[in-house]
Structures are given as C-alpha cells and as structure tokens.
Amino acid sequence: MENSHAGVALVTGASRGIGRAVARRLARDGMAVALTYRVRGEEAAAVVAEIEREGGRAMALQADLSVLTDLSGLFDAVEERLGRLRVVVANAGNVVFKPIAEATHVDFEQAFIANTRGTLLTFSEAARRLGEDGRIIGISTVLTIAPKANAGLYAASKAAVEQLVKALARELGPRRITVNAVAPGPTDTEMVPPARREEAPKLTPLGRLGKPEDIADVIAFLASEESRWITGQIINANGGLA
Numbered sequence: 001m002e003n004s005h006a007g008v009a010l011v012t013g014a015s016r017g018i019g020r021a022v023a024r025r026l027a028r029d030g031m032a033v034a035l036t037y038r039v040r041g042e043e044a045a046a047v048v049a050e051i052e053r054e055g056g057r058a059m060a061l062q063a064d065l066s067v068l069t070d071l072s073g074l075f076d077a078v079e080e081r082l083g084r085l086r087v088v089v090a091n092a093g094n095v096v097f098k099p100i101a102e103a104t105h106v107d108f109e110q111a112f113i114a115n116t117r118g119t120l121l122t123f124s125e126a127a128r129r130l131g132e133d134g135r136i137i138g139i140s141t142v143l144t145i146a147p148k149a150n151a152g153l154y155a156a157s158k159a160a161v162e163q164l165v166k167a168l169a170r171e172l173g174p175r176r177i178t179v180n181a182v183a184p185g186p187t188d189t190e191m192v193p194p195a196r197r198e199e200a201p202k203l204t205p206l207g208r209l210g211k212p213e214d215i216a217d218v219i220a221f222l223a224s225e226e227s228r229w230i231t232g233q234i235i236n237a238n239g240g241l242a
C-alpha cells in the first residue's frame with residue numbers, strides 16, 4: 001500500500017475525532033503516518049492498528065502541546081523511524097466555550113496555549129525541516145466567519161492560526177512548500193456539545209452534522225500533488241453553514 005512518492009506525514013491530535021480520520025485517510029493515500037495524542041494512548045494505538053490492518057505504516061507518540069515547548073525531539077523521533085517528513089497537519093486542539101464576561105486568564109491559556117501556541121510551534125518545526133513539495137496544514141473553525149456568543153476565546157485562538165497560515169505561506173513559498181488551513185463547521189466528535197449538535201443540521205444547507213471524514217478528504221487534497229497551486233488559503237468545509 002505504501003507509495004514511495006507519498007512520503008511521511010505527521011498528524012497531531014489523531015487518537016480520535018478529525019485527526020484520526022486524517023491519519024487513516026493519509027495512510028490510505030500511501031503515506032507513512034506518525035500520529036500524536038495527549039493522554040489517550042490506547043486510542044492512538046488502536047488507530048495505528050487500524051492503519052496497519054489496512055496495509056499501511058504508522059506510529060503513535062505522546063505529546064501534550066499545552067506543555068511541550070520544543071518539538072524537535074518529536075520530529076526527530078518521527079523522521080528516525082519513518083523517514084523525512086513531507087506533510088505536517090497541526091490538528092490538535094481543544095475548545096473553550098465561555099462568555100467573555102466570565103473569562104479568566106486560565107481560560108485564555110486553555111484556548112491559546114494548545115490551539116495557537118501548539119500550532120505555532122508545530123508550524124515552526126515543520127518550516128525548519130520540510131523540503132520542496134512539503135505541505136503544512138492547520139485547522140481553524142467556521143466560528144471565525146460565523147461568530148457565536150460564548151465562542152469568542154476559541155474563535156480568537158483559531159483566527160490567530162489563520163494569520164500564521166497566511167504569513168507562513170509567504171515565508172515558505174520560495175521553497176515550494178504550501179501552507180493552508182481547513183475551517184470545519186460542527187463535526188461529529190467529542191468536541192461538539194449536545195446543543196450545537198442539535199442546531200447544526202438545521203443551520204446547514206446540506207442538513208446534517210459534519211463527519212470527520214468530510215474534513216479528512218479536504219486535508220488529503222491539500223496534502224496531495226494536485227493542490228500545488230493553493231497556498232495561504234483558509235478552506236471552508238462546513239456543509240454551507242457559512
């Protein structure tokens with residue numbers, strides 16, 4: 001199944017949810033995939049086993065991006081075992097829903113450290129290592145274009161990710177590395193609270209909650225040769241919600 005042209009991919013936060021679907025899809029496209037998790041090692045091991053059962057190659061590594069400030073060891077471990085990275089998907093993130101009037105510095109840190117700082121550090125290590133035809137992909141949210149009460153902190157942490165994408169695309173263009181983000185709408189993972197699950201199909205022209213695979217397919221395109229002329233973009237994948 002492995003295709004030597006497909007190369008090696010790192011997907012952060014892939015023990016479940018969207019990251020898991022991305023890891024499985026990239027492996028199906030022939031990539032050797034390193035996936036990270038924060039605490040759910042057994043679920044990450046199960047994703048590795050799923051990929052291997054389908055004939056792919058994968059490894060799982062623990063990495064808490066709220067704590068880790070130097071990602072060089074993580075990237076070294078991946079490249080030593082699987083080879084030179086071509087694709088890096090900074091997917092790990094967490095959600096904070098709180099009215100701004102109640103927000104504290106702890107809430108700020110919870111949103112910005114994992115989502116923004118984690119993405120920044122993943123992007124900068126990728127920027128130092130990737131070669132020509134590399135692909136760097138971040139994850140934003142529909143909430144940056146369809147604001148909601150109580151989602152300000154989370155949306156702000158993702159709006160910052162969008163700006164990192166736009167600047168990095170310009171920094172790495174001369175090396176023919178593309179940098180983009182996908183902005184999902186509500187997607188069927190543990191991250192989405194019950195009320196949002198109920199309202200999402202009503203707000204979405206396509207009439208349902210997104211599936212992790214809906215997002216993984218877009219990321220697979222951005223990771224492929226076919227997306228070579230797309231860089232610095234935020235691709236909306238939200239069933240038409242916004």
Ligand SMILES: NC(=O)c1ccc[n+]([C@@H]2O[C@H](COP(=O)([O-])OP(=O)(O)OC[C@H]3O[C@@H](n4cnc5c(N)ncnc54)[C@H](OP(=O)(O)O)[C@@H]3O)[C@@H](O)[C@H]2O)c1
Pocket residue numbers: 012013014015016017018019036037038039040041043063064065066067091092093094095114118139140141142183184185186187188189190191192
């Ligand atoms: N689901 C949605 O509706 C939606 C919409 C828009 C954007 N997004 C974005 O899509 C990405 C994936 O979300 P999801 O819905 O798949 O989430 P999820 O199901 O909650 O999974 C989150 C993943 O990230 C890992 N993770 C969480 N905090 C981390 C940290 N501090 N350091 C390292 N890894 C961490 C988790 O590891 P463990 O399993 O070990 O905890 C898990 O693998 C996130 O960036 C999210 O903001 C999601």
